[in-house]
Amino acid sequence: MSISLLxxxxxxxxxxxxxxxxxxxxxxxxxxxxxxLAFLNAAGIFVILHAEFLAMILIIVxxxxxxxxxxxxxxxxxxxxxxxxxxxxxxxxxxLLIGLVFIAELVIVLINTRLDLSNIQxxxxxxxxxxxxxxxxxxxxxxxTNYVLYFQLSGVILLVAMVGSIVxxxxxxxxxxxQIVSEQVDRKGKIELxxxxxxxxxxx
Amino acid sequence: xxxxxxxxFELITIIFYCILIFIPLLVGxxxxxxxxxxxxxxxxxxxxxxxxxPFGLFQVPADGLKFIFKEIILPDSADKxxxxxxxxxxxxxxxxxxxxxxxxxxxxxxxxxxxxxYIFAISSLGVYGILMAGWSSNSKYPFFGALxxxxxxxxxxxxxGFVIVTVLMCVGSLNLSEIVIAQKNIWFFIPLFPMFIVFFxxxxxxxxxxxxxxxxxxxxxxxxxxxxxxxxxxxxxxxGEYINILLMCAMTTILFLGGWLPPIDVxxxxxxxxxxxxxxxxxxxxYMFAMVKAFVPRYRYDQLMRLGxxxxxxxxxxxxxxxxxxxxxxxLAPGMS
Numbered sequence: 002m003s004i005s006l007l008x009x010x011x012x013x014x015x016x017x018x019x020x021x022x023x024x025x026x027x028x029x030x031x032x033x034x035x036x037x038l039a040f041l042n043a044a045g046i047f048v049i050l051h052a053e054f055l056a057m058i059l060i061i062v063x064x065x066x067x068x069x070x071x072x073x074x075x076x077x078x079x080x081x082x083x084x085x086x087x088x089x090x091x092x093x094x095x096x097l098l099i100g101l102v103f104i105a106e107l108v109i110v111l112i113n114t115r116l117d118l119s120n121i122q123x124x125x126x127x128x129x130x131x132x133x134x135x136x137x138x139x140x141x142x143x144x145x146t147n148y149v150l151y152f153q154l155s156g157v158i159l160l161v162a163m164v165g166s167i168v169x170x171x172x173x174x175x176x177x178x179x180q181i182v183s184e185q186v187d188r189k190g191k192i193e194l195x196x197x198x199x200x201x202x203x204x205x
Numbered sequence: 206x207x208x209x210x211x212x213x214f215e216l217i218t219i220i221f222y223c224i225l226i227f228i229p230l231l232v233g234x235x236x237x238x239x240x241x242x243x244x245x246x247x248x249x250x251x252x253x254x255x256x257x258x259p260f261g262l263f264q265v266p267a268d269g270l271k272f273i274f275k276e277i278i279l280p281d282s283a284d285k286x287x288x289x290x291x292x293x294x295x296x297x298x299x300x301x302x303x304x305x306x307x308x309x310x311x312x313x314x315x316x317x318x319x320x321x322x323y324i325f326a327i328s329s330l331g332v333y334g335i336l337m338a339g340w341s342s343n344s345k346y347p348f349f350g351a352l353x354x355x356x357x358x359x360x361x362x363x364x365x366g367f368v369i370v371t372v373l374m375c376v377g378s379l380n381l382s383e384i385v386i387a388q389k390n391i392w393f394f395i396p397l398f399p400m401f402i403v404f405f406x407x408x409x410x411x412x413x414x415x416x417x418x419x420x421x422x423x424x425x426x427x428x429x430x431x432x433x434x435x436x437x438x439x440x441x442x443x444x445g446e447y448i449n450i451l452l453m454c455a456m457t458t459i460l461f462l463g464g465w466l467p468p469i470d471v472x473x474x475x476x477x478x479x480x481x482x483x484x485x486x487x488x489x490x491x492y493m494f495a496m497v498k499a500f501v502p503r504y505r506y507d508q509l510m511r512l513g514x515x516x517x518x519x520x521x522x523x524x525x526x527x528x529x530x531x532x533x534x535x536x537l538a539p540g541m542s
Contacts, residue, residue, distance in 0.1 A: 004212045030340060034287070037333065057322035065329025069336070069359055073352070076340045135318040137379055180507065 009049050016042035029075045033068065040064045054137045222314045226303050234447045238265045241495050248499035275436035280342060283433065287341035292434065292441035295334030299448040302327040306455050307382045309465045309479035320381035321369055324456065325362075328411065331449060332358045335420065335430050338442070342433040350429025353506065354413060354420035360513035361410040367521035368404045371397060371528045372460050377539030385464030387539070394461035400524050401461045403517050405493070408453035410513065412446065414494060416501040417509055454490040455483075462486045 019042065022035040040063050047056035144152055195203050239254065239262060246253030254261035279285055305320040307313040317323060332355050339351020373379065375397070376387040394401040410417040421429035431442055458464055463486075465479030504512070532538035 004216065028284075030284075031287075034333075034337070053317060053319045054322070057319050057326045060326035061322065061329055065326065065332075065362070066359065069332055069355060072333075072336055073355060076336070076348075135379075137319060180511075182511075 005049055009046065012042045012045040012049070016046070029078065030072070033072045033075050036071070037064055037068050040068065052136055054135075054140055219314075223304075226314060227300060230300065230303060230448060230451070231444075233451055234444055235265045235269075237447050237451060237491060238443075240491065241498070244492065244495040245499045248496070269440060272436055272440045277436040277438060278433070280344065280433050282343045284341040284343065287337050288433075289438065291334050291338035291341060292438040292445070294337065295331065295445035296441045296448070298327055298331050298334065299445045299452060302452050303448070303455075305381055306452070306459070307385060307464065308483045310382070310386075312480065313382065316380065316382060319379045321373065321379050321384065324381075324452070325366065325369065328449070328452070329358075329362055331445075334442075334445065338434070339430040342430070344433055346427045347430045347432045350420040350426045350432070353426075354430060357410055357413070357417065357419065357509060357513075360510060361407045361517070364403055364513065364517035364521045365407045365411060367518070367525050368400045368407070369460070371400050371521070371524050374525075374529055374532055374538065381459055381464075385459055385466060388463040388466060389470075392461065392463040392466075397461065397524075397528070400521065401457075403521055403524075404460065405457060405490075406512075407517060408457060409494065409497060410509070412450045412453050414450060415498040416503050418503065419506055419509060422503060450494060451487065451491065454487045454494065457490045458483060458486040462490070 016039050019035045019038040023032045023039065026032050026035065040059065044056040044059045044064075047053070047059060197203055242264075243253040243261075254264035257263040257267045279288065302324050304314045305317055305323050307316070335354045335358075336351050339347040339349075339354070342348070372384065372393055375393060376384045378384065378387075409415075413420050419429075420426070421431060426432075431439060434442060465483045467474040467477065467482055529538075
């Protein structure tokens with residue numbers, strides 16, 4: 002029993018438990034916090050698989066940005082009043098249906114793929130072929146050569162999504178006072194330096 | 206059995222190294238707190254702490270002792286578990302980031318290949334401590350402070366990310382030691398001077414330092430997310446904050462000021478061990494942090510957001526494009542010549 006195996010079991014146990022807690026806690030903020038814990042443990046499993054670049058990107062993108070926005074929205078909800086009204090049975094049928102669809106898909110995939118145990122090494126440690134170069138270089142050399150079209154395409158899709166969401170929320174409101182820094186800093190024509198003779202004063 | 210023994214031995218050495226990092230860090234935080242107050246006082250023509258111990262050096266440990274013996278007040282309507290976890294997370298994350306900081310050639314606890322991404326990831330997690338503290342206090346001012354802090358940290362992380370990308374393009378590696386070694390000929394703050402400035406200001410915002418200390422702006426929000434904290438949890442927040450500040454100083458040193466390298470590679474200078482240079486540079490950056498705190502007035506919230514999104518983000522994006530073009534056309538990029 003090596004330490005990496007022990008850490009694997011530790012991470013997976015916490016991952017499973019926290020994902021269970023995501024759907025079973027009553028408090029939505031706790032759910033999001035458990036979701037973050039699940040993300041972190043998934044990142045830990047990536048590290049054990051020598052995919053440290055993926056692990057870091059998972060943390061930076063999902064935990065550092067996406068989940069923060071999640072937490073932002075959930076924190077500002079007034080859920081104390083809605084907690085008592087909610088009835089678990091109300092959402093049970095649709096939840097069960099979605100769960101069943103997922104299980105069916107998993108079963109279909111498992112039936113159709115024959116698990117070849119001879120190359121279990123590659124299945125559990127898919128990046129071992131690239132151990133001579135670092136994980137980041139391996140991903141980069143594949144992503145920017147073989148899959149550059151898909152990479153650029155997904156970038157464009159994300160850009161369109163970003164522009165779209167900005168357009169949807171953009172609203173011109175009247176009567177908003179904005180600070181225009183360039184106007185403030187530029188004092189030409191707005192300030193006049195005058196030498197005042199004593200006893201005479203100046204006209205304004 | 207033998208494998209298990211060597212594993213346990215490995216674990217013990219790692220724990221030993223962790224303590225080796227933690228204790229100097231603790232001393233560093235105490236000295237940084239003291240220096241911060243002294244510099245601030247000197248700018249305002251005050252004496253600063255000067256009663257406890259020689260030159261007031263024991264003021265910070267005395268304050269710490271006072272906090273330890275204070276009662277930990279748990280607000281009645283607070284979410285108690287989250288309330289207590291928040292400061293622990295803040296401190297733990299700020300210490301965890303130090304595992305990959307190289308203080309001298311080869312002297313680093315974890316010399317991982319994605320060191321800079323690791324630090325970026327850990328510092329992006331730092332926002333959770335503040336968000337959890339603000340939410341779990343179940344009080345208006347902490348909540349406002351937490352919201353402000355989260356928005357601020359997320360905004361400035363973007364420009365920090367792009368600044369890091371510009372540096373990485375000149376290095377060709379994500380490993381922090383290799384970033385330092387790549388500056389053997391010229392420290393990056395000379396060719397990338399605008400990015401150095403952007404990084405420094407973003408680091409101020411990322412660590413909630415004045416002039417960007419809106420999350421704890423005492424004239425508006427009492428003490429922001431720390432309002433309901435007392436005793437030991439408050440000390441954890443304070444220490445976490447200062448360790449983060451020292452981390453940002455160390456990051457500035459590694460990315461732009463050549464880490465452990467001496468200014469000129471000549472005999473009397475390069476005989477001095479690297480960690481001395483490293484500590485000297487970190488101290489210099491911290492001095493700049495403290496001076497900014499002393500003489501820059503606090504930003505207004507919309508000004509802060511404007512600076513982050515409308516000034517730094519386009520500027521750092523432009524720098525990424527410009528640097529990569531220059532490196533490409535003049536064949537300067539690592540691995541191109």
